[in-house]
Amino acid sequence: MSRARRQRDTFIYGVADFFMAMLAWVLFFLYRKQAEETGLSFDVLHDPNLYYGALIIPVGWVLLYAIFDHYSDIYRLSRLATLSRTFFLSFLGILFLFFTLILDDVVRDYHTYYQSFITLFSLHFFLTAFTRMVLLTRASRRLKAGKESFNTLVIGGNQNGLELYKDISGRTKSLGNRFVGYIDTNGGSQLLGQYIPKLGTLHDLPEVIQQHQVEEVVVAIETSEHSLIRDILNTLFDFGEQVLVKIIPDMYDILLGSVKMNHVYGAVLIEIRQELMPKWQRVLKRVLDVVVSLTVLLLLSPLLLYIAIRVKLSSPGPVLFRQERIGIHGRPFLINKFRSMYTDAEKAGPQLSQENDPRCTPWGAVMRKWRLDEIPNFWNVLRGDMSLVGPRPERKHFIDQIVQHNPHYRHMLKVRPGITSWGQVKYGYASTVDEMLQRLKFDLLYIENMSLSLDFKIMFYTALVLLQGRGK
Numbered sequence: 001m002s003r004a005r006r007q008r009d010t011f012i013y014g015v016a017d018f019f020m021a022m023l024a025w026v027l028f029f030l031y032r033k034q035a036e037e038t039g040l041s042f043d044v045l046h047d048p049n050l051y052y053g054a055l056i057i058p059v060g061w062v063l064l065y066a067i068f069d070h071y072s073d074i075y076r077l078s079r080l081a082t083l084s085r086t087f088f089l090s091f092l093g094i095l096f097l098f099f100t101l102i103l104d105d106v107v108r109d110y111h112t113y114y115q116s117f118i119t120l121f122s123l124h125f126f127l128t129a130f131t132r133m134v135l136l137t138r139a140s141r142r143l144k145a146g147k148e149s150f151n152t153l154v155i156g157g158n159q160n161g162l163e164l165y166k167d168i169s170g171r172t173k174s175l176g177n178r179f180v181g182y183i184d185t186n187g188g189s190q191l192l193g194q195y196i197p198k199l200g201t202l203h204d205l206p207e208v209i210q211q212h213q214v215e216e217v218v219v220a221i222e223t224s225e226h227s228l229i230r231d232i233l234n235t236l237f238d239f240g241e242q243v244l245v246k247i248i249p250d251m252y253d254i255l256l257g258s259v260k261m262n263h264v265y266g267a268v269l270i271e272i273r274q275e276l277m278p279k280w281q282r283v284l285k286r287v288l289d290v291v292v293s294l295t296v297l298l299l300l301s302p303l304l305l306y307i308a309i310r311v312k313l314s315s316p317g318p319v320l321f322r323q324e325r326i327g328i329h330g331r332p333f334l335i336n337k338f339r340s341m342y343t344d345a346e347k348a349g350p351q352l353s354q355e356n357d358p359r360c361t362p363w364g365a366v367m368r369k370w371r372l373d374e375i376p377n378f379w380n381v382l383r384g385d386m387s388l389v390g391p392r393p394e395r396k397h398f399i400d401q402i403v404q405h406n407p408h409y410r411h412m413l414k415v416r417p418g419i420t421s422w423g424q425v426k427y428g429y430a431s432t433v434d435e436m437l438q439r440l441k442f443d444l445l446y447i448e449n450m451s452l453s454l455d456f457k458i459m460f461y462t463a464l465v466l467l468q469g470r471g472k
Contacts (some may be wrong), residue, residue, distance in 0.1 A: 002148050003213075006075050009139060013074045016131045017065055021058035024124040029053060031119055057097070061124075064093055067280050072241065075143055075150075075176065079136045083129060090125040149178035150244075153199070153214045155232060156221040157182045157192040160248060164220045164269075165192055180212045185221050185228060202228070205235050209243060218269065219247040233272075238410075246271050276415060276450045285452060289387050293378040300375060307338055307372055314363040317343040320376060325393035328416045333385040335393060336376035340364030350397045354431040368429070371466055377419045389455040390418025391443040394436070401433050406440060411447055420462040422446045 029050050068089055070077060098117050142148045154161050161182060168177055181199035182192050190198060199208045208214065217236055221228060236245050246269040277285065297304070308319045321339040324332050345351075345359035353359075353368075360368065367373040380386040386393065391412045394402070402409045418424075423439035423446075430436040446454065 003215075006073055006148060009135070010071060010074045013132070013135050014062060014065075014071055016135060017128060018058045018062050020127040020131050021061040021124065022054050024120070024127050025053050025057050026050065027123050028120045032116065053101075061093060064089060067283050074136060075139045075148055076244070077136055077139075079133060079140070082132055082136060086129050086132060087125060090121060090128065094121045094124060143176040144173040146174040149174070149176050150215040151180050151213050152177040152216045152218060153180055153208065153212065154182040154192065154196070155202075155205075155217060155219045156185050156225070157190040157198065158186070158188060158222050159191060160222055161220040162191040162195075164218060164248060165195060177216065180214065181208075183208065185225055202232065202235075205232075206238070209239060214243060216244045216246065219245065234408075234411075244271065245273070276447060281452050285387065285455065289381050292388055293381040296375070296378050297382075304375060307367065307375070310363050311338050314361040315342055324395065325417065326396055326399055326413065327385055327393055328413060330413050332396075333380070335385070336379050338367060338373040338376060340367050340373045350395060352398070352431055352433075352436075353429045374419060381419065385416070387416040387418045389420055389458050390416050391421050391446070392424050393417035398433065398436065402436055402440065405433070405437055408444060409440060412440070412443060415447060415450070420458060422458055425458060425461045425465060
């Protein structure tokens, strides 16, 4: 019931944003009419612009907050951080409204513009901030009173785990943790077992998280167990935003450069996240994928027709080659390419492509040199199977071989595969599993440093490779 209550309160938080944005716009609209020479009258109620703005503009605000703010769980929000974000987003949003809807209005002088901007900003910010602070204060009080809590799992049952448990559970004001149990990491003496149940070992961690609906994990392993930290975090980060990970501060040096420190809860815990990209960048990346893919497919449609004819004439078989690849979160999808090989190219089983591959048709070799065979990949990008930039998708047959040598490959499945990647720029088509492992290092480096600016750099270098005809 606690989780359902938190979801309901978070929904109310979003609804309040909508109605405060509506109220701010209505009050501003009335102010603008009052500022006109004709003054305010009941005729304003018959102005359709009042109602259009009252419905459409709040939707825009909620979308803005959904992208740049947090609507996941208000019980985890900081009031001070929320207030500063509200101020910043209000300023940006009002600036956009000002230049798109208000600047063209007929006014007496420029002072009216300044007054309008300040009035609209003040109305929107103070109404939104006030309701947000009221709701967040109420949520904070419920959390501190123990009326709301998060199912919490402790990893480590020795001295560190025991001290951490006593510190958190002994506070007069709750931090919102309801301990469901702990995970044994070394099989030694389990001091924490006197207070909460042992739920298994690290091998059982994924199953325990799902079975007990764990929302928060506290890593409290001993100094001698620090070698386990990477494997623990790898498992926890597979659950994404479903599980919040916290760790005792003396491990922070080990994690330096791998995680981000967002909040310090007293002197007890450091919250760590592995957010690959900020939410607004993820949204913009997807928008860029769609816009570029549509543009490429439309502009290159004559070239696509020419390539299709050449493929059909090159050898018997279909124009398009479709093959199952593994995408984000391990979901399989069918990748689309122009057929560059003879139809019996893999009669002996799955094989990797090679330079001067004899299985390629003469036209297929030309396409692969200039990457023309991959243009249909843009259809996969439109469908959401792929992105413009991301690790190249592989077949399960080769993924199983890669994982035997490097289990970190599963990190590649956290993101959409791409048409191009840093590894693709470096190695092109991998001819052996060893080359795939070398390419993997660059793709993992990309995932750890994902950003729109890095995407643009990779696309720039990809364009250089294409212009130089260095594909293989």
